[in-house]
Amino acid sequence: MGPCRRHFGDEAVSQAARFARLSLPPGRRGPVADKLEAIYFVIDKLDDVPLLEIPPVTSFNPRWDP
């Protein structure tokens, strides 16, 4: 993964929100952008974990009866 920290300006957040069909009034874009940057600052530390062929933790029960 690239080493750079992700940045989210108002316009980027606005576009992402439109793609998510989420209405973000202008007054909310700044707080959401700040929060998203803070979240990704933490989440991107997962890049340091070598995952190789590790599958995700999932829980799926194919039985039809409980």
Add this chain to the structure above:
Amino acid sequence: MEPYELPLREASAYIRKRELSPTELIDSVLARIEATDETVGAFACVTAELARNAAAAATREISRGDYRGSLHGLPLAVKDLYDTAGVETTCSSRVRAGHVPSHDAVVVERLLQHGMVIVGKTNMHEFAFGGVTPLTRNPWNTGRIAGGSSGGSAAAVATGSCLVGLGTDTAGSIRIPATLCGTVGLKPTYGRVSKRGITPLSWSLDHAGPLTRHVGDSALVLNAIAGFDPLDPAAVDLPVPDYTARLQEGLPGLRVGVPINYFFDRVEDEVASAVRAAVALLEHLGAEVREVAVPQAEAIVPALRAICLPEASAYHQRSLRAKGDLYTSEVRTLLEAGELVLATDYIKGLRVRSVVQQGWKTMFDGIDVLVTPGLPFAAPEVGAQDVRWPDGFVEDLSTGLVRFTSVANLTGQPVLAMPVGRDSAGLPVGMQITGRPFDEATVLRVGQAYESAGHDVGRLAAIPPRDEGRRSLPRLGGTLTQSFGRNES
């Protein structure tokens, strides 16, 4: 001693012997709530009339010989995200104001079957999405936070306003307030207790469990609430042991792991000292103490965040669009940001969760339990946003609160949080005892051994008298069911 002050086992014994009636006990608890809750703010709703009726019914049952067991007639406080039939369930959010479920959550249903009496619904962080509980104060010092998200239940237990509080735990929400309020809190293994009827925060991380004054109380409650629920997709079909059976077995031969990394980094000295003293006591009681290295420590909080945020946003997706203005700004922003986390990053979090789980499995090869601090600090001041450490590092409070608790939500292991002392300001500090999956019995045994030999478990907070005529705390708006007739604002 007033009935509300009795430890659970003593109250239960008096009721069984008909030396105390459920009516007397519940009346005493309701009076305690009335005297303290303006100051503490533990309750969103006090179900006084329902409680008195249920206590009277329990009194009649016991009088005619229909005793249901150790929990019969005892007061229960329920976190306000557990469905309670006929009683408003708001999740401490205006989004759910006026919501009255038609059925009880499975955990509530099971405790009612055992004869417990609900005295009210407790305040929480909105939709359990935070570690503070803004409407609740710490009973030991009302200038400090109670922690969250199950802060109301912890504060109620510490105040003597119930004998059992119900909580949920997604990143530490049972153990954080238990630690800060000086109570016992048990997060059972993922899948051990049904979550049906509980509003989710994050399906794959949520757990349900009790907060109590004493370790044995949590064992009794777990006996009542554990068990497979075929209608809960997360439930695991394994036999349920009697969690009280081995409580007194002691510690000889037990291997206690103590971390050499992560869990003692950036910890207040008084917290670290108290936990190390507790470990020394366990060793004195016969346990073998072994040092262990915690694997993938730096990935714990990032993986938790990567999983929790998108799951929470997925649950609230429709409601956020329809009623966004009704969320608090803090939670609304989290939910909106969570909508914009990429699916590939969510799945990366799930993959790292696999790595963390495998690492902890390996770490437990040589130990039976791991003992760590519950939190890095005692209860922060109300309004604090961050923690400044002696090395100059400024830690966001929301991260500091979950730094030691969230790994067990990733691995699903059982954890008991319990008090191990006080800091110089008189605030509780606590430890966590983490066990192998579905080995709650050992976790409880270690906690019981410490409690039996220690001296700081089960204390009730002395609440300062309220300022008559002035409400101390802000309240959530909305209709309260069966309250004391408060005129809520």
